[in-house]
Amino acid sequence: MPDHRYSDAERAAIYRAIYERRDMRHFLPDPVEPDRLARIIAAAHHAPSVGFMQPWRFIRITRPDLRQAIHGQVEQERLQTARALQEREDEFMRIKVEGIMECAEIIIASLSDRRDEHIFGRRTLPEMDLASLSCAIQNMWLAARAEGLGLGWVSMFEPEALKRLLAMPDDSQPFAILCLGHVERFYDEPLLQQERWASRLELNDCLFENAWNNPCKLTF
Template identity: 65%
Template structure:
């Protein structure tokens, strides 16, 4: 039987999970190249369906390109606010990204030619996206262990970012990742601190055998 990690190792993993935050506030400063290399390697060791490894990681080092990506996000931020109706003003007060302040800006994308990969995707083609999400989570947890903050920005027009990053046809940007030094990690998720939303109780996300409500309905039908 495989042996578990020792108590300190196990505690460190759970600490990274529970203290990981979607960071929007960064302190200016470069990310150590060796640390960045470790984080990218952590992402590259994520699980992927059919071992297709669909992630492509773009490092944005050009200041003009960073500014253009930020402008694209700002345009979508306004569109999102307009779509939120009565929560427009509340949303506009939120800080949703730190793209101009973070030490590193990365664009995580899906590879092109994904239709060639059938293993694990014949009935669930979106598993390529799930695999990329695993890579992002690997990087996020590793960044927390390194004392770096990371933020996932998803407010952008896909075609606009695809064009800015000169991606081939079929490739798709999934996330703009802000990575860098922070003064402190939020004690709770920022959207919880801002009372935008609250963490759901596990009891509302966990069920046994049958979907919640369906089991009760089936029992009622039998009793009738």
């Protein structure tokens, strides 16, 4: 049987990036070197996509006024989210949820316009465009960790307001505000787990065999 595995060291590096990746909120102001930034974005562009539709579009934010406006939109939604959480409002307000004003780079990850033209693999699951963009973001996240940079995914914004701010086409869709930059250190565990907001589920609670809730025979 052919053995296409990477070397032990190469495999260890990949798994290290996966397990040490963190959703970062604390950044240093140091700029990201252009070659590192280019490699990270190229990694995103090499993600898999259903029907090879490549629905991702990335907008790099370099204007300070746009960064400030984006931060304002996120802050507005943060307050709305806090109110919607009701009894957990105070707890939520103590958690740092973004690093927009501190990070070196802001990148808006979006779904392209004219996506309805792509039917291959989407006839019954049209949301596979979103799944494909998520793969691109994950590639970017892992590449950033391998490059020693932090990345944070911010989803607290009103999509139509952000579309207007960035002059996006009507049938496009902003999906993530990505904060990228140098960090003092990576969190030892996911920040929301560290803050006792939530904890990682046991893998066996998420893995079934042949039918829903039928335990899988694999052991971990």
